[in-house]
Amino acid sequence: MHQLVGYHRPKSLAEATGLLESPNRMPLAGGTTIVHDGGGHPVELVDLQALGLGTIATNGSHVELGATATLQAVLDSEMVPDAIRKAAKADQPSTLRTLATVGGSVGAAEGESLLLAALLVHDAIVNFADDQSAPLAEVMSNGLSPGDLIVSVSVTTGGSTAMAATGRTPRDTPIVAVVGRRNDDHTRLAICGVGPTPQLVEEDSLGQLEPPTDFRGTAEYRKRLAEVLTARVVGELS
Numbered sequence: 001m002h003q004l005v006g007y008h009r010p011k012s013l014a015e016a017t018g019l020l021e022s023p024n025r026m027p028l029a030g031g032t033t034i035v036h037d038g039g040g041h042p043v044e045l046v047d048l049q050a051l052g053l054g055t056i057a058t059n060g061s062h063v064e065l066g067a068t069a070t071l072q073a074v075l076d077s078e079m080v081p082d083a084i085r086k087a088a089k090a091d092q093p094s095t096l097r098t099l100a101t102v103g104g105s106v107g108a109a110e111g112e113s114l115l116l117a118a119l120l121v122h123d124a125i126v127n128f129a130d131d132q133s134a135p136l137a138e139v140m141s142n143g144l145s146p147g148d149l150i151v152s153v154s155v156t157t158g159g160s161t162a163m164a165a166t167g168r169t170p171r172d173t174p175i176v177a178v179v180g181r182r183n184d185d186h187t188r189l190a191i192c193g194v195g196p197t198p199q200l201v202e203e204d205s206l207g208q209l210e211p212p213t214d215f216r217g218t219a220e221y222r223k224r225l226a227e228v229l230t231a232r233v234v235g236e237l238s
Ligand SMILES: Cc1cc2nc3c(=O)[nH]c(=O)nc-3n(C[C@H](O)[C@H](O)[C@H](O)COP(=O)(O)OP(=O)(O)OC[C@H]3O[C@@H](n4cnc5c(N)ncnc54)[C@H](O)[C@@H]3O)c2cc1C
Pocket: 026, 027, 028, 029, 030, 031, 032, 033, 034, 048, 067, 068, 091, 092, 096, 099, 100, 101, 102, 103, 104, 105, 106, 107, 108, 109, 110, 112, 113, 114, 144, 148, 149, 150, 151, 173
């Protein structure tokens, strides 16, 4: 619910963080989730597009994805690990991919986002404008606070990855999806479609999941999918 009553386009990070100190303002990235419907408290938008936060860079072992890098830029960059590129493509159709951003995806924290799952298994760290950083899993579980401004998301590279998903059709948002990454004999698994946000899980603790029930599947069905898809991913990685 958004009642949009103002628009700012800061030209520097300092100006943006200053504007966001006011609790009635929120960052605007691709704007794919921010729609005026007249509800809620009046909100002013702080457009991030002039801040130069759209670059993608690597030092070999890490890749830094700028907060306003679009999902299309992520897909196009050969610096980005394959699983993240594939997930960026799967999450959105091309029209939305050219708008939706890395920072906006973290802010929206959609429970069915394959991109967020792929970032999780690549040990994503979220970097904020005030020089603080936190693991993506922590940021999603705590949620963003008013005034928080993501400047980039860093991921580690390397390892082998696998993905398995079940949806109503091959291109539909999966009902449940699992992304895995094996690196240095350690396997990280992240699951979408079983909670409010994608989450890191251990193979032997899938029984503790408490998925939602909706028109696309009951909690029991989603739990079973989580087990079957995890087994497929683990099998592919071993
Ligand atoms: C038709 C449609 C289909 C969709 N399908 C999917 C899907 O399949 N999977 C999926 O995951 N999502 C989906 N989405 C949701 C959405 O497109 C994505 O989550 C998208 O990546 C959001 O990015 P954005 O740049 O547009 O963010 P915005 O809409 O601009 O912002 C999203 C939130 O994050 C905050 N934010 C943005 N940037 C920052 C920043 N740098 N620092 C702090 N906070 C920030 C904003 O204030 C806002 O609260 C869909 C949306 C639509 C309209």
